[in-house]
Amino acid sequence: MTASEDQPLQLTVRVPSGPGEADVVAEEPTAPLDDRKLVVLRAIVTEYIAHGEPVGSKRVVEAAGLDVSPATVRNEMGALEELGLIEQPHTSAGRVPTDRGYRRFVDDLRTGAPLDDPRRELVEELLGSAHDVEDLLAKTSSVLSQLTRLVSLVIAPAIDAARLKLVELVSLTPGSALLLLVADTGRVDKRLVELPAATTEADLDRVRVVLGEHVRGHRLGEVHTVLGELVEGAPADLREVLVAVRDATAGGLADDGLHHVFVGGQAALVGEETFERDQLSRVLQLLEERATLARLLADATADDDAVVRIGNENQVEDLHATSLVAQRYQLVTAGSLGVLGPTRMDYARVLTAVRAVADQLQETLTDLSS
Amino acid sequence: MTASEDQPLQLTVRVPSGPGEADVVAEEPTAPLDDRKLVVLRAIVTEYIAHGEPVGSKRVVEAAGLDVSPATVRNEMGALEELGLIEQPHTSAGRVPTDRGYRRFVDDLRTGAPLDDPRRELVEELLGSAHDVEDLLAKTSSVLSQLTRLVSLVIAPAIDAARLKLVELVSLTPGSALLLLVADTGRVDKRLVELPAATTEADLDRVRVVLGEHVRGHRLGEVHTVLGELVEGAPADLREVLVAVRDATAGGLADDGLHHVFVGGQAALVGEETFERDQLSRVLQLLEERATLARLLADATADDDAVVRIGNENQVEDLHATSLVAQRYQLVTAGSLGVLGPTRMDYARVLTAVRAVADQLQETLTDLSS
DNA sequence: CGCTGGCAGTCAGGCTCGACGAGTGCCAGG
């Protein structure tokens, strides 16, 4: 009732020229399937994705437009099952793709289909309306989940390597100040600093000068170290203040940037009939652990091109019933984005969406820095 | 299986001195219940909260330690049903509290019980470790959902009235700059500004001076207007830049602050057996509409004391199966926090948790500004 | 040798039926 209702969704499955160069590490010597087996597999996957029910031999013949009888297809299906690409939920049910079946399917799905115009415009419009980098990423997340009706994940570029454009110390109350660090990526980090009791505004002015001279231009990852050195060489009366400032950056700044994850569209997951209640709960719980999530996504997007992690290809136990489609985008350093959904997702459509959004995000970002 | 497992949870129901002054607007002339009816009602509510099953007359006698027979209690229950305080899910089932029943129960629950020590320490520790205001609020949300195992909501204080401590313009690339606005609450707002092609660093310096002189000290809500006036009186060659800066603040700044909502613990909702799949989905969807959420919470916490909105007392249709327990906290201007869960929640425990966290948050915040 | 139709076998899902048990309302008696 929820998905695949607005549009007929034809997958435009193209027969691949060859067995297809699997650019994901081949886990096993993947015997090259004969042509008809491929067609059958593809039919099973697409039909199952579209309707969510196990698909039988008769359906395959109809869907694939094959010129043989169901009995023949049954033989092929037996072979495919032997190969571990499909399976029966129970005897006397149709076949369902296994994770490896999906993998095989996805591997010859190097679809270059662009997003259709109305959607493309939606993306452009929404991303164009952002008023700062965080807002931009939040909107990216939102548009991604709208397009795919899946959970969207966006992580900000790691800011470790970004350079500081501005270091400021804003006094809030007599006892506290706010340390502001602005990177050339447009990211702003801030830390509350508890000042020693006797700190005067004049002291702060002097600290500002010191910070401006010695910290600006450094990489964010180095800030804490640099501040440590500053404390050493500082005049005695500024020492306490500088120590306070240094301590405020203790936990590291880069970490914080890593954990900056935007998640959207959880509601869609709940609508999915695929999941049991407790699976669902565990997945949602995982979505709240931003740190884990960030690592997950960063790990997945080591490659240049979009990556698909299907079911048990995911390291994390709780994600064995889900697939992740992710891609990184470049800025000063790469960030990544992607979606998470049931293994039974429309990979073709999702892939185009993820690619398109990543491209658009990158474009918007580079527009801003030119 | 999920909730109420770690501790036996005694509610310490104290018999109230009088009928209790209902400090929430009395919707109806609420007939003052005779004493035994109150005891019965209370027993039904607590038992139902604890076990989630309709409770029958026999159970009531046992639980409440009454010295009368089940038959007598049945008569009382009949009366309570007539009053609309309890109901039967179906004939021959026990009774379940209605929303109005919960309301009645909550109204004489002016419990002042403090949080127990280990929990209190957990809260203090976690909130103490925050390194800036946003982080503090995020941690508040986290601790709140851990304590209650419900969905937690925290909104930042409205910053409309906050005063600007610092206005900065950081040039990122030749074509763009970042407008930084730091309020005295420690909140930082930022806007990307697309600069006219010919802008030089010297121009920016002059703009900085202008901003520092005329914008600093104003309320955030006024910034856009003030910038508008600045454009009028500006020298011709700075005009374009100032227009760009003004336009960057167009959407209003306060709005953005309002929408700063922290949500945590959604996973807990899914674990709840109470909800149907589609209800759940709609609630989660609502949780993603930060703007609506902020309004909801702000509306609810108009009062000084903690507020409980039970079931259909919530305006929003999708929340008719949930209760909201919320309290505001003061800073320069009030923010609010609360939790959302099934109407069948442990109001006593949740109330103490919400109060305790709000208090601690307020304390931590004022500590910072002294 | 590959394809086909036919046939028997398997099994999940849905349906009905009946027994069971929890809990109620009512009533007559103390």
Next chain:
DNA sequence: CCTGGCACTCGTCGAGCCTGACTGCCAGCG
């Protein structure tokens, strides 16, 4: 006013049954 007893109502659970959707296998055909 309280109480025990009794008749009644329903939801739940399990057994038994049928149906329909598949499959695997086999013998025959081109």
